[in-house]
Amino acid sequence: MRWGDLVLLSxxxxxxxxxSMILAGLLSQLLNGLQYGLLLFxxxxxxxxxxxxxxxxxxxxxxxxxxxxxxxxxxxxxLGSLWFALPVAILAGVALxxxxxxxxxxxxxxxEHLDQVLLTFALILIFEEMRSIxxxxxxxxxxxxxxxxxxxxxxxxxxxxxxxxxxxxxxLVLAGALFWWIERTKTxxxxxxxxxxxxxxxxxxxxxxxxxxxxxxxxxxxAVTAGALAAPLTSVYPNMGDxxxxxxxxxxVIGGLGSVSGAFWSxxxxxxxxxxxxxxxxxxxxxxxxxxxxxxxxxxVYILMVAVLLFRPRGLFGGRA
Amino acid sequence: MSEPARMLPQGKAGWALLAAIAVVLAxxxxxxPSYYVGLITLAMIGAMLALSLHLLVGGVGLVSLGHGxxxxxxxxxxxxxxxxGSPKPIWLTxxxxxxxxxxxxxxxxxxxxxxxxxxxxxxxxxxxxMIFFVFHDTKLGGGTDGAYLAKPxxxxxxxxxDPRSFPRSxxxxxxYYVALVQLILTYLALAWLLRSMFGRVxxxxxxxxxxxxxxxxxxxxxxLAAFTLAGAFAGAAGHMWALHSxxxxxxxxxxxxxxxxxxxxxxxxxxSLAGAVLGAFAFTALGEIAQQVTERKLLAEGVVILVAxxxxxxxxxxxxxxxxxxxGPGGGHG
Numbered sequence: 001m002r003w004g005d006l007v008l009l010s011x012x013x014x015x016x017x018x019x020s021m022i023l024a025g026l027l028s029q030l031l032n033g034l035q036y037g038l039l040l041f042x043x044x045x046x047x048x049x050x051x052x053x054x055x056x057x058x059x060x061x062x063x064x065x066x067x068x069x070x071x072x073x074x075x076x077x078x079l080g081s082l083w084f085a086l087p088v089a090i091l092a093g094v095a096l097x098x099x100x101x102x103x104x105x106x107x108x109x110x111x112e113h114l115d116q117v118l119l120t121f122a123l124i125l126i127f128e129e130m131r132s133i134x135x136x137x138x139x140x141x142x143x144x145x146x147x148x149x150x151x152x153x154x155x156x157x158x159x160x161x162x163x164x165x166x167x168x169x170x171x172l173v174l175a176g177a178l179f180w181w182i183e184r185t186k187t188x189x190x191x192x193x194x195x196x197x198x199x200x201x202x203x204x205x206x207x208x209x210x211x212x213x214x215x216x217x218x219x220x221x222x223a224v225t226a227g228a229l230a231a232p233l234t235s236v237y238p239n240m241g242d243x244x245x246x247x248x249x250x251x252x253v254i255g256g257l258g259s260v261s262g263a264f265w266s267x268x269x270x271x272x273x274x275x276x277x278x279x280x281x282x283x284x285x286x287x288x289x290x291x292x293x294x295x296x297x298x299x300x301v302y303i304l305m306v307a308v309l310l311f312r313p314r315g316l317f318g319g320r321a
Numbered sequence: 322m323s324e325p326a327r328m329l330p331q332g333k334a335g336w337a338l339l340a341a342i343a344v345v346l347a348x349x350x351x352x353x354p355s356y357y358v359g360l361i362t363l364a365m366i367g368a369m370l371a372l373s374l375h376l377l378v379g380g381v382g383l384v385s386l387g388h389g390x391x392x393x394x395x396x397x398x399x400x401x402x403x404x405x406g407s408p409k410p411i412w413l414t415x416x417x418x419x420x421x422x423x424x425x426x427x428x429x430x431x432x433x434x435x436x437x438x439x440x441x442x443x444x445x446x447x448x449x450x451m452i453f454f455v456f457h458d459t460k461l462g463g464g465t466d467g468a469y470l471a472k473p474x475x476x477x478x479x480x481x482x483d484p485r486s487f488p489r490s491x492x493x494x495x496x497y498y499v500a501l502v503q504l505i506l507t508y509l510a511l512a513w514l515l516r517s518m519f520g521r522v523x524x525x526x527x528x529x530x531x532x533x534x535x536x537x538x539x540x541x542x543x544x545l546a547a548f549t550l551a552g553a554f555a556g557a558a559g560h561m562w563a564l565h566s567x568x569x570x571x572x573x574x575x576x577x578x579x580x581x582x583x584x585x586x587x588x589x590x591x592x593s594l595a596g597a598v599l600g601a602f603a604f605t606a607l608g609e610i611a612q613q614v615t616e617r618k619l620l621a622e623g624v625v626i627l628v629a630x631x632x633x634x635x636x637x638x639x640x641x642x643x644x645x646x647x648x649g650p651g652g653g654h655g
Contacts, residue, residue: 129617302451
């Protein structure tokens with residue numbers, strides 16, 4: 001996967017500006033990494049919450065990202081503006097999550113892993129085919145909203161797309177709201193309790209079913225929203241959720257399963273490493289072992305995951321599991 | 322818990338039934354359209370993959386999402402050894418494919434078996450995807466579009482079987498018979514393995530890992546051995562795919578392949594080797610019917626999986642045998 005239009009550092013000869021060009025390139029890569037990492041957090045926090053509280057593995061979580069992106073595409077196409085996509089995506093995500101939990105997942109909390117894997121695999125196939133029936137199999141670009149369709153000048157000769165800044169801001173707001181919800185509200189306290197000691201929630205007379213449905217709906221909505229935010233950056237295309245699913249798994253493994261704050265730091269780390277690895281790995285191409293080094297740079301997050309598994313099997317930031 | 326006997330054919334009658342099926346499969350090709358010869362070959366390849374995964378799922382209770390990678394990797398080994406225009410003999414490519422898949426499985430297993438439950442699922446998925454990216458994103462194996470390869474020459478002890486010497490309608494026969502022989506050998510090997518001391522220890526690990534550890538068995542070593550063997554057997558299946566189709570693409574390596582193999586096992590019934598074979602045939606037939614009835618093959622597949630997961634708790638074998646409830650592998654939360 002190529003994340004958006006990476007501003008690659010070219011090795012074209014440069015004059016006196018060389019230093020500042022390299023700096024500007026690095027800065028834009030760092031911003032790309034931050035923005036990618038924050039989107040990753042929205043996806044993987046849902047994944048880790050759903051696992052942590054419900055104990056269910058949701059392979060269809062990547063499909064939620066895909067659905068969000070296509071919602072953005074359809075809304076932008078039919079209403080002519082992307083602004084409505086965000087509220088539509090959030091509402092649709094909550095509704096879809098609640099529905100899936102009520103109809104399907106509720107019956108799978110105590111089933112074997114194999115059943116959960118196959119259930120969610122079936123959902124991936126069904127969602128992808130629905131997407132194919134409704135929109136078709138073509139690539140579609142999603143226009144950036146006109147109000148954000150400009151570049152923010154940062155230094156001489158270097159500017160950064162305003163929409164990417166907007167995505168960073170939106171992700172930070174959502175992440176802040178999520179942390180506030182989990183750490184500061186009563187519902188959040190119940191959810192934390194449910195993740196650590198499910199039986200306590202029962203003893204206290206709290207309806208665990210409501211907790212489950214809430215968590216699933218919020219987790220799903222986060223992924224759908226991430227998809228809607230990412231759509232103008234990545235375009236929409238078949239199976240776009242697949243690569244996000246896998247990288248989110250890596251985030252969750254490195255962050256520690258079930259830990260939202262772990263997922264946050266891990267997502268930022270992965271976003272940075274992946275972006276920088278893919279951008280600067282290209283520089284190796286042409287030198288001795290260049291292709292191998294470039295491939296290794298592209299796989300750096302997986303290598304990191306292996307290292308974490310070897311030395312910190314519970315995750316780098318693993319608090320509770 | 323399923324007793325070990327369920328893993329194997331039930332006594333003499335079961336073996337006799339299996340032998341009869343093998344004989345029917347051996348006699349079938351001249352009497353069916355060549356299209357179905359190819360289809361049954363595909364089903365047999367699927368059965369080999371499902372059998373290899375069954376060693377993990379049914380044998381040890383490990384659900385891996387990276388198993389398809391070893392299958393696809395082997396097909397790519399054939400591609401690298403025997404590129405278009407210069408075919409190599411099968412006695413060279415098959416061992417090489419199994420060796421490479423087995424070796425990679427050994428490394429992946431050594432790392433991922435340090436984890437359990439959901440972590441294991443995620444980690445095997447990520448490793449599988451790593452292998453996928455190698456073939457998807459680099460030029461090593463033809464990139465995204467895949468590539469053609471020279472089908473390995475079917476030769477043994479100096480005798481060679483050249484498909485091109487057959488009339489057009491029978492060109493699929495050599496691959497069919499190689500697949501049939503390989504399927505039977507895989508089945509017998511796994512049946513023997515599961516019945517051996519090794520298989521009993523795996524069964525013990527599946528039922529109660531801590532007890533086996535306390536009894537002095539090195540659980541990690543046994544799991545790793547099973548993971549490596551399963552990888553090598555998946556490699557044999559992937560090699561057969563290359564031999565049959567003469568084509569590789571990254572889809573072979575993707576985790577969807579692993580999920581399909583898991584599905585075959587689930588359809589057939591987790592508790593038995595024969596179930597894995599039955600499931601693979603049922604899955605292939607299902608795909609074929611879905612393809613002919615509707616253009617939406619994946620949708621039909623998804624719905625059937627959904628129904629199977631919701632209703633068919635013990636697989637087709639469960640219906641046939643009419644056994645009581647059997648707990649599958651996995652268990653508790655991670």
